[in-house]
Amino acid sequence: MTTSEMDAGSGARPADDKLDRTVLRIAGVVVLGAIMAVLDTTVVNVALQQLTIEFETSFATIQWVATGYMLALASVIPLTGWAANRFGSKRLYMAAIVLFLIGSMVAGMAWNVESLIAFRVIQGLGGGMLMPASMTILTKAAGPQRVGRVMAVLGVPMLLGPIAGPILGGWLVDSVSWRWIFYINVPIGLIALWTAWRVLPSEERQPTGRFDFAGLLMLSPGLALLIYGVSDIPAAGGISSTSVWLPMLAGIVLIAGFVVRALNAENPLIDLRLFRNRTFSVAAVTMTLFAVAFFGAMLLLPTYFLLVRGETALQAGLLLAPQGLGAMVVMPIAGRLADRIGAGKVVLPGLVLIVGGLAVFSQVGADTPYWALLSSLFVLGMGMGSSMMPIMSAALSTLTKDNVAEASSSLNIIQQTAGAIGAAVMSVILAGLLATKFGVPTAQGQLAATAAVRDPRTHDVAVTLAADSFASTFVWSLILVALCFIPALFLPRKRPAMPEDEQTAPPMLAH
Structure with missing residues (x-):
């Protein structure tokens, strides 16, 4: 019997087949939801100053509009793996859209800062639930042999969110109203909800054990406390503050307690046995280091344009566009290559590109030519497009269909937590360097730099000192990316094998 006959008999998909119309339609639906979730992590940032004035509050308070969303986002992720198996990925995805739409509508109607923070938590x-549910749906639809290509599709909004968010948010705040940064989600969400009902395949509910409420009560608050403590480092001026180390310690203790329980419980919230899979573990470690470096750099780039180069929020967002363009050019190619030759052979060159892009910023000054900055951003985007989603696809490619939901949840927890830590670490490094150069306490570093830059008498000296601080901080980001090479060397360098339970035909459309 020939290989083709065996494939035909088993219903297996050829290793080099293209994404068919069914998978592309499913990908289009889930990307709509992913765009909303990713944009809302960045679109609010440029509106914080306007919201501070609108509600007559402090910047420390208004920051919770962003932090509350992030905490809710991380806290609910552990629930999604169990919920996807118990109720089906389609039902979970649609329920997540409904909850997100409700949060968006009431956030746009907020009457004070407390109500806005509460409604942002609902949004979060x-x-x-949207991103892990999207990953689960796409992976099940395409199978392991094509997971790189569908992850590339899903990765576009993940990489473009930090670029498009500030641009969209700046335009809406300047030209319409801050309320429309939330209302804009309503038409997108309604379209996503209708197309999800029409297009996504229905699933039979999988048998699940009793829900691990004890695990949820340890992991979700643990993640929330850890991220809260880390996110408070810049405002507190360091890790020695009680508002930083106490919640971080409590979060670590709760997460450690969850790990102990998960290793012994019959039906844990997240099956840690997934980490016995060598490829999954290596990809998880690579993703951790990558997220720390990636989100840290994302925080630094717009701040450099705002503080050192004196750009507006909208202009800073537009200047970051080459990064998104670089990702768009490379990501589809990287996804296809990851399926054909293995993620390891794609991620390593991608990391080289990121190192090259960051190397320019590690030497940045107050008058670095814009052509050099924009070219470096394009190279940086190409590197990100070649790295982030192939790492994800490597983690999922060797798992069975039954493990995909829990694995997607685990990877999203890792990405969100590591990203928050990376952003905080880069903030602390930058604030410390600025404080040293301007002779103020760490907590006042950025404020002092901003005041000095705006003062015509000290402007020239201040921008030089600030640029030096950014360059030194980018060196640390560069070091973190370089560390990614160590686990990335162990990523698979050949076409992923097809698990036994994937020897079935692609799912049929149903609604």
Whole structure:
């Protein structure tokens, strides 16, 4: 019997087949939801100053509009793996959209800062379920042999969110109203909800054990406390503050307790036995280091344009566009190559490109030519497009269909937590360097730099000192990316094998 006959008999998909119309339609639906969730992590940032004035509050308080969303996002992710198996990925995805839409509508109607923070938490609960549910749906639809290509599709909004968010948010705040940064989600969400009902394949509910409420009560608050403590480092001026180390310690203790329980429980919230899979573990470690470096750099780039080069929020967002363009050019190619030759052979060159892009910023000054900055951003985007989603696809490619939901949840927890830590670490490094150069306490570093830059008498000296601080901080980001090479060397360098339970025909459309 020939290989083709065996494939035909088993219903297996050829290793080099293209994404068929069914998978592309499913990908288009889930990307709509992913765009909403990813954009809302960045679109609010440029509106914080306007919201501070609108509600007559402090910047420390208004920051919770962003932090509350992030905490809710991380807290709900552990629930999604069990919920996807118990109720089906389609039902979970649609429920997440509904919850996100409710949060968006009431956030746009907020009457004070407390109500806005509360409604952003509702948004975060829905947004936290959208991305892992999207990953689960796409992976099940395409199978392991094509997971790189569908992850590339899903990765576009993940990489473009930090680029498009500030641009969209700046335009809406300047030209319409801050309320429309939330209302804009309503038409997108309604379209996503209708197309999900029409297009996504229905699934039979998988048998699940009793829900691990004890695990949820340890992991979700543990993640929330850890991220809260880390996110408070810049405002507190260091890790020695009680508002930083106490919640971080409590979060670590709760997460450690969850790990002990998960290793012994019959039906844990997240099956840690997934980490016995060598490829999954290596990809998880690579993703951790990558997220720390990636989100840290994302925080630094717009701040450099705002503080050192004196750009507006909208202009800073537009200047970051080459990064998104670089990712768009490379990502589809990287996804296809990851399926054909293995993620390891794609991720390593991608990391080289990121190192090259960051190397320019590690030497940045107050008058570095814009052509050099924009060219470096394009190279940086190409590197990100070649790295992030192939790492994800490597983690999922060797798992069975039954493990995909829990694995997607685990990877999203890792990405969100590591990203928050990376952003905080880079903030602390930058604030410390600025404080040293301007002779103020760490907590006042950025404020002092901003005041000095705006003062015509000290402007020239201040921008030089600030640029030096950014360059030194980018060196640390460069070091973190370089560390990614160590686990990335162990990523698979050949076409992923097809698990036994994938020897079935692609799912049929149903609604």
